[in-house]
Amino acid sequence: MDIKLVIFDFDGTLVDTKKTIVVAKQETMRVMGLEIADEETCVSTIGLSAKIGFKTLYPELSEQSLDLCVTTYRKIFEEKKKLIPPTLFPNVEEVLAQVEKKGIMRTIATSRNTASLNDFLAKLNLADYFPYVLGGDDTALLKPHPEPVIKTLKELSFEAGQTLVVGDMPFDIEMGKGAGTYTCGVTYGNSKREQLIEAGADFIIDDIKDLTDILMK
Numbered sequence: 072m073d074i075k076l077v078i079f080d081f082d083g084t085l086v087d088t089k090k091t092i093v094v095a096k097q098e099t100m101r102v103m104g105l106e107i108a109d110e111e112t113c114v115s116t117i118g119l120s121a122k123i124g125f126k127t128l129y130p131e132l133s134e135q136s137l138d139l140c141v142t143t144y145r146k147i148f149e150e151k152k153k154l155i156p157p158t159l160f161p162n163v164e165e166v167l168a169q170v171e172k173k174g175i176m177r178t179i180a181t182s183r184n185t186a187s188l189n190d191f192l193a194k195l196n197l198a199d200y201f202p203y204v205l206g207g208d209d210t211a212l213l214k215p216h217p218e219p220v221i222k223t224l225k226e227l228s229f230e231a232g233q234t235l236v237v238g239d240m241p242f243d244i245e246m247g248k249g250a251g252t253y254t255c256g257v258t259y260g261n262s263k264r265e266q267l268i269e270a271g272a273d274f275i276i277d278d279i280k281d282l283t284d285i286l287m288k
Contacts, residue, residue: 072253073233074253075233076175076223076224076233076234077177077178077235077236078235078236078237079179079237080179080181080236080239080240081188081191082118082181083118083257083260084238084257084279085159085197086158086159086191087159088117089117089261090155091157092114094151096108096116096144097113098147099143103140108128112128117240120213121141121145122141123213125137161278162278162279162280163197163279166282170282170283170286171200173286175286176203176229177202178204178205179203179205180236182206182213184208185204185206185207185208185209189206203226214242214246215242215245216246220247220249220250220252221250224250231251232251232252234252234253235253236250236253237254237255237282241269244272253274254273254274255273255274255275255276255285256272257277257279
């Protein structure tokens with residue numbers, strides 16, 4: 072295995088946003104007069120776009136109501152992240168520096184909207200590690216569909232066999248597998264080891280620092 076490209080998920084893989092997201096989603100539910108989902112249920116939708124996440128939880132809602140949920144959620148999230156600021160997971164910056172030093176391309180594929188993603192990358196001093204990123208508004212189809220990976224491979228001229236997708240949710244693993252890449256699940260994010268195994272992850276790690284061992288193989 073000779074990996075030349077690593078495609079990272081963002082939420083739950085590089086940055087711990089769980090508490091901020093859950094609080095913002097539950098506040099959105101209150102504002103919208105919806106039945107408030109518990110933390111575990113909210114966490115199960117992390118990694119999906121905001122609209123798909125709300126549609127998954129409330130399939131009866133109209134498109135107009137879903138759009139209002141998204142607008143409300145994004146406004147509340149911006150407020151909550153000041154009170155509950157997301158933080159880098161341990162060892163993230165060190166590992167990114169090592170991967171860069173090895174000459175391996177680093178990119179991001181996330182369902183988070185691009186403006187929010189770029190804002191986080193700048194404030195967390197991560198932007199320079201990622202020459203190429205795809206947010207949720209950069210592709211017509213989102214994870215678990217493989218389009219974000221396929222687009223990345225095409226635009227950067229890499230082969231699937233040279234690529235490792237790293238993420239914390241089964242959606243990430245399914246996205247990578249659908250594009251024919253290697254996949255690595257992380258257990259410190261928003262899903263359990265068993266879910267990542269079931270999704271078919273080629274590798275599973277408990278700390279992002281273990282990623283360097285995979286890339287050395």
